[in-house]
Amino acid sequence: MSGFDDSLLNEADETVRVRFVVNGRKVACEVAPRDTLVDCLRDKLELTGTHAGCEMGACGACLVQLDGRAVHSCLIFAVQADGGRIDTIEGLSESGLLADLQAEFHRRNALQCGFCTPGMLINAHELLSQTAQPSREDIRDALSGNYCRCTGYEAIVDAIDAVAKAHGENGGAT
Amino acid sequence: MSAPLTSLDRPNSYIGRALPRPNAKRLLAGRGRYVSDLKLPRMLYAAFLRSPHAHAKIVSIKIDEACAREGVHLVATGADLAKICTPWTGTLDHFKGMTSAPQLPLPLDRVVWAGQAVVAVVAESRAIAEDALELIEVDYEDLPVVVDIDGARKADGPLVNPGSANNTCFRSQLDSGVVDDAFAHAAHVVEEEFSFGRHTAVTLEPRAIIADYDPSAGMLTVHHGTQTPYQFQDLYSRHYNIPEARVRVIATDIGGSFGMKLHVYHEDMAVVGLSILLGRPVKYVADRMESFVSDIHARDHRVRARVALDAKGEILAMDVLDLTAIGAFSTYPRTSVVEGNQVIRLIGAPYRFKNYRATLEVIFQNKVQTSQYRAVGHPIACAVTERLVDMAASKLGLDPFAIRAQNVIPDDAYPQTSPTGYRFEALSHQACLKRLHEMMGYDALRAEQADLRKRGIYRGIGIAAFVEITNPSPAFYGVGGARISSQDGAILSLTPSGEVRCLISVTEQGQGTEAIISQIVADQLGLAQECVKVITGDTEVTPHGGATWACRGAGIGGETALQATRALKRNILEIAALILQEQPSALDILDGEIVDASTRNPRLPIAEIARIAYFRSDTLPPGTQAQLTVSHHFAPQGYPFAFTNGIQGCSLEVDVETGFIKLLKHFIVEDCGRVINPMLVDEQLRGGIVQGLGAALFEECRYSDTGQLMNGSLADYLVPMPMEMPDIVIAHVETPTADTELGAKGVGEAGTAAASACVLNAVNDAIAPFDATISSIPITPAKVLKALKRF
Numbered sequence: 001m002s003g004f005d006d007s008l009l010n011e012a013d014e015t016v017r018v019r020f021v022v023n024g025r026k027v028a029c030e031v032a033p034r035d036t037l038v039d040c041l042r043d044k045l046e047l048t049g050t051h052a053g054c055e056m057g058a059c060g061a062c063l064v065q066l067d068g069r070a071v072h073s074c075l076i077f078a079v080q081a082d083g084g085r086i087d088t089i090e091g092l093s094e095s096g097l098l099a100d101l102q103a104e105f106h107r108r109n110a111l112q113c114g115f116c117t118p119g120m121l122i123n124a125h126e127l128l129s130q131t132a133q134p135s136r137e138d139i140r141d142a143l144s145g146n147y148c149r150c151t152g153y154e155a156i157v158d159a160i161d162a163v164a165k166a167h168g169e170n171g172g173a174t
Numbered sequence: 175m176s177a178p179l180t181s182l183d184r185p186n187s188y189i190g191r192a193l194p195r196p197n198a199k200r201l202l203a204g205r206g207r208y209v210s211d212l213k214l215p216r217m218l219y220a221a222f223l224r225s226p227h228a229h230a231k232i233v234s235i236k237i238d239e240a241c242a243r244e245g246v247h248l249v250a251t252g253a254d255l256a257k258i259c260t261p262w263t264g265t266l267d268h269f270k271g272m273t274s275a276p277q278l279p280l281p282l283d284r285v286v287w288a289g290q291a292v293v294a295v296v297a298e299s300r301a302i303a304e305d306a307l308e309l310i311e312v313d314y315e316d317l318p319v320v321v322d323i324d325g326a327r328k329a330d331g332p333l334v335n336p337g338s339a340n341n342t343c344f345r346s347q348l349d350s351g352v353v354d355d356a357f358a359h360a361a362h363v364v365e366e367e368f369s370f371g372r373h374t375a376v377t378l379e380p381r382a383i384i385a386d387y388d389p390s391a392g393m394l395t396v397h398h399g400t401q402t403p404y405q406f407q408d409l410y411s412r413h414y415n416i417p418e419a420r421v422r423v424i425a426t427d428i429g430g431s432f433g434m435k436l437h438v439y440h441e442d443m444a445v446v447g448l449s450i451l452l453g454r455p456v457k458y459v460a461d462r463m464e465s466f467v468s469d470i471h472a473r474d475h476r477v478r479a480r481v482a483l484d485a486k487g488e489i490l491a492m493d494v495l496d497l498t499a500i501g502a503f504s505t506y507p508r509t510s511v512v513e514g515n516q517v518i519r520l521i522g523a524p525y526r527f528k529n530y531r532a533t534l535e536v537i538f539q540n541k542v543q544t545s546q547y548r549a550v551g552h553p554i555a556c557a558v559t560e561r562l563v564d565m566a567a568s569k570l571g572l573d574p575f576a577i578r579a580q581n582v583i584p585d586d587a588y589p590q591t592s593p594t595g596y597r598f599e600a601l602s603h604q605a606c607l608k609r610l611h612e613m614m615g616y617d618a619l620r621a622e623q624a625d626l627r628k629r630g631i632y633r634g635i636g637i638a639a640f641v642e643i644t645n646p647s648p649a650f651y652g653v654g655g656a657r658i659s660s661q662d663g664a665i666l667s668l669t670p671s672g673e674v675r676c677l678i679s680v681t682e683q684g685q686g687t688e689a690i691i692s693q694i695v696a697d698q699l700g701l702a703q704e705c706v707k708v709i710t711g712d713t714e715v716t717p718h719g720g721a722t723w724a725c726r727g728a729g730i731g732g733e734t735a736l737q738a739t740r741a742l743k744r745n746i747l748e749i750a751a752l753i754l755q756e757q758p759s760a761l762d763i764l765d766g767e768i769v770d771a772s773t774r775n776p777r778l779p780i781a782e783i784a785r786i787a788y789f790r791s792d793t794l795p796p797g798t799q800a801q802l803t804v805s806h807h808f809a810p811q812g813y814p815f816a817f818t819n820g821i822q823g824c825s826l827e828v829d830v831e832t833g834f835i836k837l838l839k840h841f842i843v844e845d846c847g848r849v850i851n852p853m854l855v856d857e858q859l860r861g862g863i864v865q866g867l868g869a870a871l872f873e874e875c876r877y878s879d880t881g882q883l884m885n886g887s888l889a890d891y892l893v894p895m896p897m898e899m900p901d902i903v904i905a906h907v908e909t910p911t912a913d914t915e916l917g918a919k920g921v922g923e924a925g926t927a928a929a930s931a932c933v934l935n936a937v938n939d940a941i942a943p944f945d946a947t948i949s950s951i952p953i954t955p956a957k958v959l960k961a962l963k964r965f
Binding site: 105140141 | 194195198199200201202203204205206208210211213301375376377378379427428429430431432461462683684685686853854857860861862863864865887888889893895896897899901902925
């Protein structure tokens with residue numbers, strides 16, 4: 001993470017240039033030191049698939065991958081992610097495991113308003129990347145930081161369970 | 175009537191089929207277009223300075239420094255907006271005698287709850303606007319605060335509205351039969367006082383709005399995360415004096431609503447005014463803290479109720495007092511008394527007793543407004559009724575299933591009128607009870623419970639029957655003077671390529687409105703579902719209607735689509751008959767083809783009818799004018815409301831050392847009439863149940879003695895998360911309404927209606943060995959330990 005001059009903190013208008021690899025492409029943008037990563041992604045890079053739900057890391061709507069791991073983009077400043085590789089729902093949609101999760105979520109209607117869905121998918125991806133054959137309990141536990149007001153969660157658990165089992169039968173290929 | 179709607183073996187038979195929602199793929203790909211995502215050219219951002227006091231006089235407001243801040247375009251106070259916006263009052267004529275003070279976007283001289291917006295700043299970014307808020311100085315003078323129900327009812331206590339006689343908003347009474355007589359002669363009477371905490375919707379996307387006033391056209395466009403764009407078109411037009419046809423409200427994707435986003439909010443009205451003052455688009459998205467202090471809350475009831483029974487356990491009478499506190503104003507335009515009204519009218523609804531008395535008292539206090547949120551009133555009516563029934567069963571030594579079987583209105587006894595005045599067309603309590611008993615494996619569960627108790631493990635089993643009110647006619651709002659439609663409209667076109675576009679007034683919040691409408695249209699026309707495009711939520715293009723609330727999407731919206739499709743089909747067949755030189759009655763449509771009605775042999779694709787009608791009308795007989803667009807409206811008639819019913823059951827475990835409750839399994843047997851898409855119906859039930867479970871165990875807006883919300887963040891206010899929620903087993907009984915061809919009644923609120931009652935009964939069942947009882951929701955670990963005298 002790159003440092004910056006402390007005096008900038010006193011002036012909210014000053015911006016800092018940050019560079020990321022977002023969804024496989026190099027991008028650079030000007031951010032204020034106080035801008036969170038979620039605001040930077042949504043406002044500066046127009047990647048509005050990542051959502052802000054609680055702005056305090058409690059709801060999981062803002063989850064993105066930073067250097068391959070799921071992080072709350074509302075809990076880090078954009079400047080802290082400088083130089084990082086960021087993958088959001090928009091970029092991950094085309095890859096194997098996430099596409100399988102999306103198809104299963106669709107088939108089982110594991111979403112209603114869809115606002116939690118990108119964060120849910122990022123977290124499900126994280127779980128299945130770490131644990132090939134999670135139990136339903138493991139899945140519920142892994143999702144315990146993802147709030148969904150619409151579905152009651154069961155279809156989400158079912159969808160992740162089904163994808164995990166399908167991948168298990170296919171030799172765990174993702 | 176119902177036969178052709180249920181045969182799933184013919185082509186295009188979509189009604190009754192579990193199909194994924196076509197519009198869900200966008201959301202899965204992160205391609206939703208929520209209002210919070212939108213950015214318009216030259217758009218500015220609003221932020222609001224909020225009152226730190228629950229009740230105070232505004233002495234002075236200093237805005238100079240904020241105005242001078244670079245990037246700030248406007249700082250507006252109540253007086254600035256009052257010049258262009260007329261006030262509103264949250265009363266309805268059919269609630270006789272109700273009062274509420276007039277409201278403005280921002281207050282002029284007094285704040286009435288902590289968190290009320292006082293000053294608006296519009297700037298080039300939300301961050302700059304918030305910086306400027308810190309430069310505003312407001313001088314307040316504290317006024318006495320009315321916080322709880324008892325304080326509000328004290329004879330010489332402080333008043334929310336100085337100058338008024340008391341803090342009463344509305345009183346209502348129901349009295350039918352001979353209640354005193356029934357209690358005097360009863361063999362058994364059980365009585366309890368219940369309390370229901372405040373909770374709130376906590377939609378994951380907070381309220382979001384962009385108002386875009388174009389002074390050169392005199393045109394206001396509002397992108398609004400709401401269920402009811404037509405209602406807001408009317409309100410923005412009337413309160414800002416803009417012709418209705420020049421107000422356009424667009425409700426695109428919305429991150430959850432559950433009733434919360436169909437009310438008028440002060441900030442939303444202000445944002446419209448700010449855009450008018452600036453002639454530029456202005457955006458406001460509530461942050462989570464703002465949502466907790468400004469979104470409507472719900473519930474906040476204290477109910478004292480008693481039931482009289484004869485020696486065999488037959489319910490004879492009920493007597494109810496419901497006190498509910500609603501905040502400082504009644505919400506506009508639907509009021510804050512509907513919940514209480516539904517509580518006193520739905521209590522006892524599954525049962526056949528005739529003597530009923532209820533008093534409702536609706537009270538002002540210095541808190542944010544309460545109003546309609548998913549299952550309005552139902553969870554309270556259901557918990558009061560079902561807990562009393564369980565208490566009676568226990569007193570008489572009856573099983574909970576047995577006492578209900580003995581008292582529910584028999585399935586063959588309909589139509590019936592409840593002692594509260596509701597007319598039930600046809601319900602299925604007996605069938606639902608029987609099915610639930612089997613589904614739960616009730617006898618085995620009881621045996622297991624008894625075994626575990628010997629080992630010091632305390633499990634509880636609870637059931638709760640419910641009746642849900644749906645598909646409201648004008649009796650709900652229209653008769654009270656509210657300009658809220660009970661009808662819906664659809665415009666259906668056969669496109670030149672032979673596909674169908676359906677513009678319909680019901681709206682989508684993720685429950686699958688667009689999906690079921692496309693199923694109905696495709697089914698009724700005889701077309702593949704993917705050839706139907708449904709468009710919702712834009713007052714400029716979709717016809718005026720009530721939109722989606724009170725479970726009216728399927729029942730009223732669905733019937734509108736069905737009737738419109740049949741009209742379009744008649745018109746298509748008329749043209750086809752001319753081309754094929756047949757009688758229209760000899761033809762039908764199947765999978766996009768005109769076919770012989772008797773042989774089903776294909777004659778001509780409907781795309782060919784469209785081609786001829788649009789491009790070669792010269793080849794049609796002289797005088798023929800093909801009508802391949804139909805517009806159709808449908809308003810419910812017959813019964814003033816549809817009613818659905820069902821019963822829920824749950825199994826849970828209470829840790830008597832810690833007071834923690836573990837939900838093990840939840841069950842529901844539900845009768846929503848015709849099921850259009852079983853998967854979507856089940857998901858409505860699951861989502862609704864989990865909202866009810868949140869209310870049962872976790873959710874409460876907790877206030878200090880000075881009226882400050884103490885837990886207004888997602889770290890402090892507990893919502894149901896995946897780990898705590900059980901799997902939910904679902905079964906259906908189908909009793910279609912005969913008021914419509916479709917027969918659907920709606921399903922959005924059934925889950926929430928009875929979930930908390932079910933848990934309340936199960937917890938009481940679990941702790942029964944300790945002679946402990948609980949009658950307060952949410953059932954927190956502290957309340958459990960207190961009931962067990964361990965805290």
